[in-house]
Amino acid sequence: MPRLTLIVPAYNVQGYIGECLDSVLGQDFTDFEVIGVDDCSPDGSGAILDAYAARDPRIRVLHLTENVGLGRARNAGLDLATGDYVLFLDSDDTLAPGSLAAIAARLDAADDPDILVYDYTRAYWDGQLLRNKRSDLMSEADPKVFSLAERPQLLDLLQIVWNKAYRRDFVTRHGLRFPPGYYEDAPWTYSAMIAAERIAVLDRSCVLYRQRREGGNILHxxxxxxxxxxxxxxxxxxxxxxxxxxxxxxxxxxxxxxxxxxxxxxxxxxxxxxxxxxxxxxxxxxxxxxxxxxxxxxxxxxxxxxxxxxxxxxxxxxxxxxxxxxxxxxxxxxxxxxxxxxxxxLGMFYRSQLRMPLDENLAVFSAYWGRGYSCNPAAIEAELGRLAPGVRRVWAVRSEHRDRVPKGVEKVIVGSREYWAVMARAKYLTNNVNFGDTIVKREGQIHLQTHHGTPLKTMGLDQAQYPASTNMDMELLLRRCDRWDYSLTSNRFSTTVWERVYPCRYTTLETGYPRNDVLLRATAADVVRARHDLGLADGSTAFLYMPTHREYEKSFAPRVDLPKLAEALGPDVTLLVRGHYFYKPTGRLAELQASGRVIDVSAHGNVEELYLAADALVTDYSSAMFDYANLDRPIVIYADDWDTYRVVRGTYFDLMAEPPGAVATSQEELTAVLGSDAWRDEKAAELRAAFRERYCDYDDGHAAERVVRRVFLGEEALPPVVPLAERTPAPSPAEALERAGRV
Structure with a gap:
């Protein structure tokens, strides 16, 4: 029988529950059990509970067949409890380090009281921590155990259940149960406190009580x-x-x-x-x-x-x-x-347009701060043209990037009269970043945020913990995010991150990334054409090298000596380099570029075509690895500064422990990997398979269709996601060339 049972009910908390469970499992006191109650949650909360239970036998999961509400979900967990004491922990809150040890020690010192009351701290979205205003009531002055009559002021604490440990036989003796409803803590708390004969307190903040910026409970x-x-x-x-x-x-x-x-x-x-x-x-x-x-x-x-x-x-x-x-x-x-x-x-003209009716058949698209036609918005725009040709589709681009919009696609220049007109009157606004602060979100407009990658590095509110990598105004950021109506994700992992770091009132659409549809639907002819357009020889091996940006570096420092790497790999290998413009073609690099051994694809307008053309991806911490994994082709991680990057920028998981393929930490190791079969051997394939299981949830080739049908056409019944094992990605270059009879 464990000393403590923690009951953790879960409903629509997939962005928080992992952090909650980590805070429990990371305690230095280990004599406890956790009962996670999935209150028929429509999101991934139940699956997350199951994943943790599979890794730690102290966790048991109960899946309810219908949503019963917080109180009755707690009752269901209570029925399974076996510990001496029962603690309730809301799944968006966390335990402070050392809390369970302190609670257990105080219970021992107080000779097992009916109730132990401990303190809590409000944890705000902007990082502010504020201890309970009535922490003065937590004084541990003798006697260690007392009755409520001796300290009646304890009733002035907030009527919550999760700042107390209850002896289980006391709960059973008095028949304490949670009622249905929204203020269910009041009858439990007051009934328990007045019935208890022996009460103790712990002058320690054990619970970090998350204060969500938007929503989260009835009080909002x-x-x-x-x-x-x-x-x-x-x-x-x-x-x-x-x-x-x-x-x-x-x-x-x-x-x-x-x-x-x-x-x-x-x-x-x-x-x-x-x-x-x-x-x-x-x-x-x-x-x-x-x-x-x-x-x-x-x-x-x-x-x-x-x-x-x-x-x-x-x-x-x-x-x-x-x-x-x-x-x-x-x-x-x-x-x-x-x-x-x-x-x-914004000017008189914009104001006048804001007073005009919305155009129900006008959709504005933009990507990467107006830098051209690309990414998820481009794939959605194209699919919208197919499914709803009556909707006018307009791209917002900056003047210097106007040439990046394909011919035949209508565009407006950001800041122009036409731009303010369409922004004011369009029914639909789609972007993979946020529109400018001056844009007014009108009632009736629908804002679709597509994002542009799966987050390995910290994002949103989490970036505040890494000031060397950002000086972002978090309040201003969240005001922009308040305009979102929908947020796209390509995997359950991203869903949990976005919902926590962008805590605003939007609907998450787990549709997959539309930009990756082509990776599942491209034919052998498409692959051959992509290679031909880049000038790749039929028998050559093409490695696509895509290093990520490091915000904390004042200037760009090439991480790979490209001439040296190209020379070592030989004439049958081509390096496709999508990197910083500081990779200037000087000296030997210029010669290699002229010969086609190194091709600068930094300005290429369609990264998905580069994915199709490449035999393998070489990257460090770029989100490209998550997209490229949909092709089920080799991925090599070149992580020469991993320890620095994860400390300064912050990451959500240990890439060295869960890589998508072979890993190199120096140029010598990278050369050895690419110069042998290590980049595509059985071990690399096993790592890639595990990576795909974790991060390739929804990209099945039909993401754009799901998005258009849900957001633009208002359909609820969407094409189901094809299971990972049943998907057929675009053929590899070798397979494509064989089908084309060119090898």
């Missing part, structure tokens, strides 16, 4: 769901009514109930405007029905609001709170004025 929603609070206090007082020996707690619980009602009434953004009066009258009814004999109202203005509830005078209560509401509206008005000032800066 305007909804009638807040009426649930009445049912929950019905349960609190029913528990009290069944136990006359606890009746001394009636005044304290009445005060907590009324304070809770007033909080919901007073806080903006909770009740719909047309429900406030109804809520007040229901609160007044419960006030009068539960008013303890001899109850003394609190002093001052708070007590006056108690009195207004007692006489059910909503009009008078509204007068008391009007000043606060006026101040809130003033703040909102200030934000609106800032928005109007920004719109005014």
């Amino acid at each position: 929603t305007v909804s009638r769901k807040h009426f649930d609070v009445f049912d929950q206090y019905d349960r609190v007082f029913a528990f009290l009514d069944e136990r006359p020996e606890l009746d001394r707690w009636r005044p304290a619980l009445f005060r907590k109930m009324v304070d809770h009602f007033l909080t919901i009434l007073e806080r903006p953004g909770r009740l719909p405007r047309n429900a406030r009066a109804e809520f007040f009258h229901r609160a007044a009814k419960d006030y009068r029905g539960r008013l303890p004999e001899g109850f003394e109202r609190p002093p001052g203005g708070r007590g006056y609001k108690y009195a207004l509830l007692g006489v059910d005078s909503y009009s008078a209560f509204f007068g008391v709170t009007r000043a606060n509401n006026v101040r809130h509206r003033a703040r909102q008005g200030g934000q609106a004025r800032i928005g109007r000032a920004k719109r005014a800066a």
Whole structure:
């Protein structure tokens, strides 16, 4: 029997649950079990739980067949608990290091109390940490164990269940269960605290309570769901009514109930405007029905609001709170004025266009900050033309990149009159990065964020932990992300990262990356043509070298001596180099380029054609490896500065432990790998297969169709994803040439 059982319910938390479980499994105290409860989550939360359970026997997973809500999911986990103590941990929160050891030690020191209360810290999205404001109540001064009567102020803590360890036989003896609803912590917390005979505290912040920027719980929603609070206090007082020996707690619980009602009434953004009066009258009814004999109202203005509830005078209560509401509206008005000032800066023409109706058949596309026609937006634009030719498709590009848009594709220059017109009136806006800050997201517009890679390196909010690699204003970044309606992903791994580092209100579409469709649908003729266009000889081996950018380096430093590598590999090998423009054709490099032994493809407009032409990819930390893996061709990692890169830039997994193929850490090793069969041997194939299983979830050749049907045509039933084992990628160059009869 373990000392501790941690119950972790999961619903739509795939971006957070891995971090939660890592914080538990990384504890130095090991005598525990984890019961993960998949509350029929529609995202990948259940699969993530299963993956962790497969690696650690201390984790058991329960998959519910229907969504029952947080409280009843906890009950399901409680039924499986075997530990001496039960702890509840929400799956988007984490444990601070050393917490379980501290909890276990305090339980031992206090001789197994009914309840141990420990502290928590609010962890905000911008990195700010703020300890519980009532941490003063966590004093461990003697006695180690006490009754609630000795410290009644503990009832003033936030009514949450996850800052306590409960002795399991105490929970069973009192029949503690979570009710359905949205304020389910209140009846459990108050019932447990007043029933406990022996309580202890731990003056340590054990839980990092994640404060999501958007959403996450009922407190961030305007909804009638807040009426649930009445049912929950019905349960609190029913528990009290069944136990006359606890009746001394009636005044304290009445005060907590009324304070809770007033909080919901007073806080903006909770009740719909047309429900406030109804809520007040229901609160007044419960006030009068539960008013303890001899109850003394609190002093001052708070007590006056108690009195207004007692006489059910909503009009008078509204007068008391009007000043606060006026101040809130003033703040909102200030934000609106800032928005109007920004719109005014865009110019009279843009403002006039913003007042015009949206064009339901106009779609604007852009990629890489207006640098041309490419990536996921290009693939989506082409598919939209096939499935919905009536939709006008316009590309937004910067003036210096206008020639990168194919002939026949309509374009506007960023900043021009035409640009502001289409940005103001287009129904659909698609980009693989964010549009500029001056763009106003109109009601009714649909913003599709496609992204442009699978993240090995840290992104979004996580970049704040690596200041050497970014000086990004995170608040400004998230304001841009607030405009997204849809976010594309090509694998479950990306989904969990994007949803955590861009915590905004959008819908994730696990469709695959449209740009990779060609890698699954290209024919042998397409591969031969791609090689011919690059001037590759039929019998040659082409290695595509694609190093990534290092934001923390002030200037570019070539990581490979290209002439030396080309000379060592011999005349039958061609290096396709998609790198920095500082690879200038000087000296021997110029000669090799002239002979076709080294080909600079940095300016090539279609990287997917380069993938088709290459026999293998050589890269360091570029997201190209995830795309190229869809071809099931060899990948070589050249990681001469991995230790520096992962510390300075930050990464999501250890590439050296989970590479997609052979690894070299010096030019000598790289030469040896490429000069032998190590780049394509059985070991490399095994590594690639495992990599593909992890990261090639959805790229099956039909991603663009799924996106267009879902976003532009509004269809819910989409073509299913073809399983990885059933996909047939484009043939390798050798296979393509053989089919063409050229070898």
